Amino acid sequence: MLKVPHVTSYLTEHFAEDAFGTLAGYEKKGGYAAARKALTEMAPGDVIELVKASGLQGRGGAGFNTGLKWSFMPADSDVPKYLVCNADESEPGSFKDRILLERSPHQLLEGILIAAYAVGACTTFIYIRGEYSFPADQVERAVAEAYDQGHLGPNVLGSGFRHDVVVHRGAGAYICGEETGLLESLEGKKGQPRKKPPFPAQVGAFGMPTTVNNVETFCHVPYIVNRGAEWFRGFGTEASPGTTLFGVSGHVVKPGLFELPLGTPLSEIVFEHAGGIAGGRKVKGVIPGGMSMPILPAGQLDVPMANESLRERGTMLGTGGIMVMDETTCMVRVGCVISYFFRDESCGQCTQCREGTGWLNKIMNRIERGAGQSEDLGVLLDIAAKMEGQTICAFADAAAWPVQGLLRHFRADFEEHVRLGRCPFTASFEL
Numbered sequence: 001m002l003k004v005p006h007v008t009s010y011l012t013e014h015f016a017e018d019a020f021g022t023l024a025g026y027e028k029k030g031g032y033a034a035a036r037k038a039l040t041e042m043a044p045g046d047v048i049e050l051v052k053a054s055g056l057q058g059r060g061g062a063g064f065n066t067g068l069k070w071s072f073m074p075a076d077s078d079v080p081k082y083l084v085c086n087a088d089e090s091e092p093g094s095f096k097d098r099i100l101l102e103r104s105p106h107q108l109l110e111g112i113l114i115a116a117y118a119v120g121a122c123t124t125f126i127y128i129r130g131e132y133s134f135p136a137d138q139v140e141r142a143v144a145e146a147y148d149q150g151h152l153g154p155n156v157l158g159s160g161f162r163h164d165v166v167v168h169r170g171a172g173a174y175i176c177g178e179e180t181g182l183l184e185s186l187e188g189k190k191g192q193p194r195k196k197p198p199f200p201a202q203v204g205a206f207g208m209p210t211t212v213n214n215v216e217t218f219c220h221v222p223y224i225v226n227r228g229a230e231w232f233r234g235f236g237t238e239a240s241p242g243t244t245l246f247g248v249s250g251h252v253v254k255p256g257l258f259e260l261p262l263g264t265p266l267s268e269i270v271f272e273h274a275g276g277i278a279g280g281r282k283v284k285g286v287i288p289g290g291m292s293m294p295i296l297p298a299g300q301l302d303v304p305m306a307n308e309s310l311r312e313r314g315t316m317l318g319t320g321g322i323m324v325m326d327e328t329t330c331m332v333r334v335g336c337v338i339s340y341f342f343r344d345e346s347c348g349q350c351t352q353c354r355e356g357t358g359w360l361n362k363i364m365n366r367i368e369r370g371a372g373q374s375e376d377l378g379v380l381l382d383i384a385a386k387m388e389g390q391t392i393c394a395f396a397d398a399a400a401w402p403v404q405g406l407l408r409h410f411r412a413d414f415e416e417h418v419r420l421g422r423c424p425f426t427a428s429f430e431l
């Protein structure tokens with residue numbers, strides 16, 4: 001059974017209706033009207049300006065201004081230009097793109113068409129995480145329907161604009177979500193991130209100018225074109241407009257996907273929308289945006305879920321994947337799980353990342369076993385600091401930040417393991 005998200009706004013409004021996933025059902029709800037409008041009534045530059053004015057920030061993790069990113073594509077180049085839809089979604093705790101791919105593949109295709117027209121791309125590659133076989137099937141089915149009805153191909157919607165879409169299934173590696181690792185993998189090579197510059201807008205897929213955007217980012221675009229930048233800015237905060245999809249997992253009564261305005265307090269999401277902590281227990285910590293984002297302690301859940309506010313608390317929105325942990329949770333075990341993941345997924349090109357992720361994991365495990373020493377806490381922070389900002393891609397930073405967050409807010413858990421020579425959290429999850 002597909003999970004139907006909690007509906008509070010526009011993006012997921014029709015997700016309870018299975019027909020919304022079909023071309024006919026999507027068009028019945030006004031689908032493809034925005035693409036028609038953009039392709040027949042607007043100049044590509046006007047579409048870019050509109051998206052810039054809306055303030056839409058990329059929903060793939062970094063929160064970069066989408067319209068601005070599109071404007072980096074060379075406007076007058078005569079080489080083929082490409083668009084890439086990043087559907088790799090491998091960040092633990094994040095599952096919003098999966099639901100979008102499954103429930104509304106035409107919403108995604110419409111956003112892609114508008115973006116492709118704006119940047120002058122002839123082809124879009126939708127790169128889908130290898131494990132997402134049902135979502136990939138849904139997208140392939142929608143692409144076939146769109147070709148059948150003339151919504152893709154040589155004369156999109158009768159506008160004279162040509163566009164092709166290629167669905168590419170990955171082989172299941174977290175690093176292929178990093179945009180240049182993705183491009184390498186798309187080209188049939190090992191998924192190892194590229195040094196930048198040059199950035200993809202200059203040298204991207206197959207050496208051509210390329211824009212990479214996240215699935216959810218594309219899905220917001222038709223609504224902006226239909227309803228305008230001001231309407232979009234009516235949701236969220238001044239710096240972070242729009243709604244976003246918060247995927248809530250962990251020790252809550254009602255885990256699920258919730259579409260809410262950016263800036264919604266984390267406490268409202270956890271205690272109202274996700275029903276609070278299961279079993280009547282107390283909350284201990286919450287990871288606000290997928291596993292690579294530093295954890296927040298129970299006392300800081302009043303934070304508005306927007307990058308500008310989360311940064312003030314030493315963390316970020318990331319992918320909006322909220323992982324809730326109750327009072328029984330051992331934060332050293334959490335550190336063991338997180339550091340194991342990053343050790344396993346490092347592509348190995350950079351010494352700080354390849355070696356650093358291994359050391360972090362080794363020391364975390366040692367502390368959890370009861371064999372840690374008090375100096376180990378400083379060593380963990382020292383390794384994490386030396387991994388930050390030193391490497392080809394941000395994976396090493398993403399591996400360092402959670403360790404820093406755990407030690408910033410839950411140092412007492414680590415000290416207690418060292419003092420007792422064992423893990424004191426007998427009711428915590430098993431490793």
Ligand SMILES: Cc1cc2nc3c(=O)[nH]c(=O)nc-3n(C[C@H](O)[C@H](O)[C@H](O)COP(=O)(O)O)c2cc1C
Pocket residue numbers: 057058059060061062063064066069086087088089090091174175176177178179180212213214215217393394395398
């Ligand atoms: C290690 C790593 C993994 C990433 N994984 C993803 C991913 O699975 N999906 C995604 O959209 N972006 C991911 N990103 C971000 C992309 O590099 C890129 O910024 C994003 O796709 C741009 O889209 P947006 O501007 O629409 O957010 C990842 C970045 C890093 C450093």
Ligand code: SF4
Pocket residue numbers: 175192193345346347348349350351353354391392393394395396
């Ligand atoms: S930081 Fe890590 S994942 Fe990124 S390129 Fe270097 S070794 Fe590979």
